[in-house]
Amino acid sequence: MNYFLTAFCLGLLATGHAVNAQSIEQKMTSMGLVLTAPSKSAGNYVKAVRTGNLMFLAGHISTRADGSTITGKLGKDLTVEQGYEAAKATVVSLLSTLKAELGDLGRIRRVVKVTGFVNSMPDFTDQPKVVNGCSDLLVSLLGDKGKHARSAVGMVALPLNAAVEIELVVEVE
Amino acid sequence: MNYFLTAFCLGLLATGHAVNAQSIEQKMTSMGLVLTAPSKSAGNYVKAVRTGNLMFLAGHISTRADGSTITGKLGKDLTVEQGYEAAKATVVSLLSTLKAELGDLGRIRRVVKVTGFVNSMPDFTDQPKVVNGCSDLLVSLLGDKGKHARSAVGMVALPLNAAVEIELVVEVE
Amino acid sequence: MNYFLTAFCLGLLATGHAVNAQSIEQKMTSMGLVLTAPSKSAGNYVKAVRTGNLMFLAGHISTRADGSTITGKLGKDLTVEQGYEAAKATVVSLLSTLKAELGDLGRIRRVVKVTGFVNSMPDFTDQPKVVNGCSDLLVSLLGDKGKHARSAVGMVALPLNAAVEIELVVEVE
Numbered sequence: 001m002n003y004f005l006t007a008f009c010l011g012l013l014a015t016g017h018a019v020n021a022q023s024i025e026q027k028m029t030s031m032g033l034v035l036t037a038p039s040k041s042a043g044n045y046v047k048a049v050r051t052g053n054l055m056f057l058a059g060h061i062s063t064r065a066d067g068s069t070i071t072g073k074l075g076k077d078l079t080v081e082q083g084y085e086a087a088k089a090t091v092v093s094l095l096s097t098l099k100a101e102l103g104d105l106g107r108i109r110r111v112v113k114v115t116g117f118v119n120s121m122p123d124f125t126d127q128p129k130v131v132n133g134c135s136d137l138l139v140s141l142l143g144d145k146g147k148h149a150r151s152a153v154g155m156v157a158l159p160l161n162a163a164v165e166i167e168l169v170v171e172v173e
Numbered sequence: 174m175n176y177f178l179t180a181f182c183l184g185l186l187a188t189g190h191a192v193n194a195q196s197i198e199q200k201m202t203s204m205g206l207v208l209t210a211p212s213k214s215a216g217n218y219v220k221a222v223r224t225g226n227l228m229f230l231a232g233h234i235s236t237r238a239d240g241s242t243i244t245g246k247l248g249k250d251l252t253v254e255q256g257y258e259a260a261k262a263t264v265v266s267l268l269s270t271l272k273a274e275l276g277d278l279g280r281i282r283r284v285v286k287v288t289g290f291v292n293s294m295p296d297f298t299d300q301p302k303v304v305n306g307c308s309d310l311l312v313s314l315l316g317d318k319g320k321h322a323r324s325a326v327g328m329v330a331l332p333l334n335a336a337v338e339i340e341l342v343v344e345v346e
Numbered sequence: 347m348n349y350f351l352t353a354f355c356l357g358l359l360a361t362g363h364a365v366n367a368q369s370i371e372q373k374m375t376s377m378g379l380v381l382t383a384p385s386k387s388a389g390n391y392v393k394a395v396r397t398g399n400l401m402f403l404a405g406h407i408s409t410r411a412d413g414s415t416i417t418g419k420l421g422k423d424l425t426v427e428q429g430y431e432a433a434k435a436t437v438v439s440l441l442s443t444l445k446a447e448l449g450d451l452g453r454i455r456r457v458v459k460v461t462g463f464v465n466s467m468p469d470f471t472d473q474p475k476v477v478n479g480c481s482d483l484l485v486s487l488l489g490d491k492g493k494h495a496r497s498a499v500g501m502v503a504l505p506l507n508a509a510v511e512i513e514l515v516v517e518v519e
Binding site: 044045046048051058073122155156159160167 | 460467472473474478482495500
């Protein structure tokens with residue numbers, strides 16, 4: 001806790017945004033969620049591109065804290081609850097990318113758009129309940145700034161057989 | 174018609190946009206299309222988020238005027254014509270959301286982007302003919318302001334087994 | 347080569363962007379890639395809409411230089427290498443649209459976002475390797491300005507049974 005207290009105070013001195021920033025990361029810590037160094041992308045693309053005040057984030061697949069992929073199709077391999085947890089885990093990856101881009105999660109002004117791609121069997125129709133794992137955590141961490149427009153859709157297949165892939169558009173300072 | 178005439182005149186007094194706004198809604202009325210109070214979203218997300226002059230709309234699934242979902246997969250349960258009608262019906266939901274956000278559909282400057290997700294069998298390849306139900310109605314109601322960039326793609330499954338799900342990016346005043 | 351040399355010099359006289367613009371098109375020529383007159387869209391939509399400094403491009407399906415569609419599902423009809431080539435070919439269509447919109451490819455400031463929809467069997471999980479055909483060519487032609495945020499996802503079906511459909515968001519001058 002000493003580390004966070006120190007960082008918190010330095011943050012207060014440095015910028016008015018620091019209070020919120022620490023608050024988001026402290027909330028994450030209290031929920032047992034840990035930001036990670038964002039993985040390098042495999043190809044000639046990057047994790048996020050900023051244009052004006054909008055940050056477009058690449059599709060992030062569902063990944064555990066140890067970096068392994070959460071795999072499987074909803075309606076066959078995974079329950080709705082497991083899909084919900086996979087979408088929640090993906091938020092940690094997305095916020096890790098935002099932290100690396102912004103330096104400070106307090107610079108998030110608004111999560112504008114979430115697109116949740118859910119690895120689905122043809123008869124699986126609960127994509128919204130799965131993507132709620134993302135939406136609930138964003139709002140839990142960011143409050144009203146986390147409330148977003150959203151699409152939740154069923155994919156026949158995803159990279160590495162990931163359970164979900166989620167991309168964001170975020171308004172930033 | 175008295176109601177519309179009164180609203181029209183009040184609109185004229187209130188704002189220069191009212192002429193167009195009434196015109197769009199009057200066109201809808203003349204086509205038998207009725208704006209609805211937008212349904213509340215089920216989760217921690219919202220129907221639309223504005224950032225600058227862009228409004229990102231959530232994916233809206235195909236819904237009848239009575240609120241029931243238009244369901245089924247193209248290539249199995251529904252014909253192209255039924256899919257076209259489903260996409261057309263979805264525009265009413267999308268415009269209802271825009272009406273609630275903007276107050277006045279005359280504040281639509283341009284429909285920038287349409288993404289049409291079509292619930293499809295693996296051998297169904299007429300997604301564009303389905304999403305034309307959306308494109309044709311947008312242009313019929315909004316003229317050149319309704320002409321958009323578009324993607325039409327085939328989904329293995331959609332929420333509630335909806336026939337289509339459509340999201341928009343709209344430039345607004 | 348005389349034609350290009352002349353165009354290059356006229357470009358230099360006309361605008362400071364011309365150097366880069368010619369350079370992109372010259373690179374394409376040296377790779378045997380030829381910009382085409384963009385095909386008309388079939389419906390009430392357009393190939394691209396500009397809002398502020400952002401250009402949203404419609405989903406472009408994989409097409410050969412002669413205009414025929416590159417068809418087939420990954421994991422059944424096409425190898426990863428064939429999918430890679432299909433994604434690469436789609437870039438030529440996308441750049442042809444940008445050329446028609448901008449007049450000069452040197453007005454591309456940054457490719458912000460690529461969404462790569464890959465026609466996939468349920469057990470095909472190499473969507474990123476397919477969409478690399480797009481990413482690699484963009485970066486080869488545009489350098490750092492071609493580095494984009496990206497989603498690569500598996501579709502149960504695509505229009506005309508196309509192998510891939512790709513849409514872009516591009517920041518332009």
